[in-house]
Amino acid sequence: MMLFYKAWLESRTRFLLGLLVIAGLSTVFVFYNHDVRTVVTDHDVSYGEYIWRGIFKGQLRDIYVILTLLLGWGGLDRERTHGTAGHTLALPVSRWRLIAARGLTGIVETAALAILPASLIPALSPFIHESYPWLLALQFGALWTVGGILIFAIGFLASVLFAGEYSAAIAAIALLFGYSITTDLPGIEHYLVDIHDVMNGSGPHGFTTLAAISITAAATIWLAGYITARRDY
């Protein structure tokens, strides 16, 4: 249990900052919708379309992607940079348990960040005499959670592969950017699922797709654990 506590203490600043950013922007998108609408889309689209384009498909989703990547930051390689890896590795726990605690904490935080706008949008909309269906919002919340976990897993793996303070985050962003470009290449689009399209509901998002994404995320975290267990510190 204390390993989860440690993982929480290590990631809480990034998580709470993410929470603040997503909550703040969701609120702005709802209460200042007339002003923001002209920036993110056309004036004549419906409120539901505006929310989708601005939040679940648009700028807020991009911010969420960056935040989840940053949640993957940390781990033993970063601890080595800070000189605390010795204390952690001398504890009577296996490296797999260290990885599991950090991975599960990150997954819960990723899900919490995904559920936040999905809860805030339908809850705040009545204050401006608009409505947004709870079921639809929660569906987007679920899609963000699944996609977010894969993105978190990529950041998590990058934190194992690249030990530098910022190189892991930069490498993860580059990897995700490269993946997004690849999925748009003619001929490739039929074989690779664009995680961004899955998250905004415009791509395939059936059970099989979501299960495949979840398995890929789990395999990515397992790979990070496998590398960590064999590495010299």
Next chain:
Amino acid sequence: MDYVIETHDLSKQFGTVHAVSGLNLRVVRNQVTGFLGRNGAGKSTTIRMLLGMTHPTSGSGLLLGHSITDPKQDLEARRQVAYCGEDKQLYAYMTVKQLIHFTASFYPDWRSEVAASLLDQFQLPPGRKVKALSKGMCTKLALLLALARRPSLLILDEPTEGLDPVAIEELLQTLSGLPADGTTVFFSSHQISEVERIADRVCIIDRGQLAVDLSLDEIRRDHRRITLSFSHQPPEHLFDMPEVRSIESNGRQMIVVSSHGAGAVVERAKTADAVVVDVVPVNLRELFLGTVQDHK
């Protein structure tokens, strides 16, 4: 003898660099053993291999009877071993109290009364963040975390590095008293005077291999530094003898360090018409320098 650490041909290679090569190390239970060596001699790599942080390239080792190359056994050994690393960094984002609480949760026989007593003795502020502690306070906190878990073995890597003289004195006093409570101390250091002061036994590692494994009593009793003067250039291989540890030549004067008294060396010197200028006991500094400086 009962050993808490035993390695057999333990080796670690980083690329083309042989950090540790065929190390055969034994550390006796309930003693303070100093682990000496030059920078890069392999001290820290050896300690990291013992604790499962670094995987050996070849060879094997036992830590409190548990294999260091078997992750499950190594985990079991770590329940009984406390470690204070070279950099002495602890989680900066935790407070002293949080770190004590965190560490205590991993050790069923954690002694809260010892932790409370050391907290008081070391004057550590429980509510202060670790990042706000001085290096000396961090070392004391690391020591508190190590001692409150009732370890069978305490491993320290350069424990006095960066500490002020008062903190060093307190640390050495604490360490020297631990074997009486059933804790074996194994510590690496560059400070020969500190090792000489508190160690019962000393192991010197040179280029990844064990060069010396002796008790301080054996060094004082058996080792002699013999200064000889010759009327002519002394023959090059005059002291090719198993007991000769090092030879330092300076013109027609020669300093020989012997590991088995002075008798045999003096006899050999007389056959070459040498005049024995001086025979004195060897201190640890001389033994260390004689071992690692390639005089022979």
